[in-house]
Amino acid sequence: MKRPEKPRPDDLLLDVKLLRFFDVLYSTRRLARAAEQLGQSAPTVSIWLTQLREALKDPLFVRTASGMLPTPRADALLPTVQEALRALRALSSEPRPFEPEHADRVFRICMTDGGMLTLLPHVLMRLRKLAPHVQVEVIKLGSDTAPLLESGEADLAIGLVPDLDAGFYQQALFDQVWVCLVNPEHPRVRNRLNTDDYSLEGHIDIVHGTGHRMLAAALERARVSRKVFVELPVYLGVPAIVSSSDLIATMPSRTGHTLARSFGLNLFACPVPVPPFTVKQYWHERFHHDAGHRWLRGLVQSLFLEHVAEHPDAGA
Template structure:
């Protein structure tokens, strides 16, 4: 089968069917009749020599062939739409665009507090939908356009995504101010004498614990929470410690009775990165958003 003999309108139908898994819902979504969608599905099945959607007791389910085509078709349609649509200027002062950002809470709270203050004057109608980001790259959200940008520490980033480093971070320890007792830093011995609040969404161990493993020692974890915000609030009223990136520790220490103690040992540094999908490159609004996040992330260094 050659592309010349393929009706590209069928790809829009295929894309919708993969999302809705329903002929009737696809007909509503594309403003078509149900017979028209059924006919398009029949043509797709003949052209691709695969049933694509099969009826089960759970409803219509895609075949392996359909699943393998889902992402390439969606990406191709987005890139084609971006290429044929005229590039329009973006005016943040008058736009009411809604952006979706995925980030861990300790990053989101600092970035967004700066951006929302700035946007009161420069982009008063722009809104943000902030999604919590766990340890994994939100590949599906970026590919389907449900997430405009992801910001965080990423271990495994597929090469199909664009990536830009925002800053390099070192780990520090947060302690309640009355627990710090005038200390300026923590030695390894002092660190190991503490009990810790550990922030984890997956049970996956972090840099400091891998470093401690190599030294054949372990720290004592007394409490596990899902966000750094809740962890910082708990530490402010307890004897526990919290390991966190340095610049974000400063953010919490300015708002809670907390002291930031550098570590006298070096578990390593890491990069806070921004990720986006290449099919958004031509979106002037998202270019503006990326530049705003770069500004917010670099404000500490200016």
């Protein structure tokens, strides 16, 4: 003879409506009043009471002249029932809004070293004003950016991240063209920079990331070869080298405008036709509805829309 199967733990879980009924009956002590509050008929709540008694192996509520009074078992169960109802209500409630003035979370943003020079100061300035307790960790944009966004180790990436898999959102921030930085005391390049000058002069090459590959591909298509005398992994040393030599540095326009203004360098449009590109912010769909994440993305978007409107000549 086959033994009856033991009920699984989940099979013993009480229906939410029974928990609500228990809580209401405990407070009203009247079946009729509990039925009214719950919008149910008297026979229905009587059935519910029977179900509760069978499930919990106790009378739970006993009819007296003073109403349906709880048994000691019902008294002991009440805190658990109320806590369960609070937890269930929390599950279905609206998420708490993000309050930047009180928030103390850490935002982790991936960006290039050029972004750290040109974009990060603006982001930090706005964050310090609106969310003074928020911290920022900057992670170098690279081949691990997508998995960092997916895992939540990074909140946002700002830059150019091509070939993302499904599951990522992206939003355009501004366009970048290509410019050249030149020493204002350059002995040969004074008021203009043409393709012949570009081919004849010495260059600094910043050998990192998607931008470098775009520039190299454009030079190859145009059949322009550069005399590269210095290769750098980042933009950090570029201003000092340009201002003390006759070497030319080619870079995206926002970085170029920032360095030219800060170090008194001459700026020219790149004479080689390098395709422009759009700087975007990227995030994973796991965090698309997170209140703090949405606030950060909105801040970044509004910040750079304002900047482009105020400085249209920067090309970003």
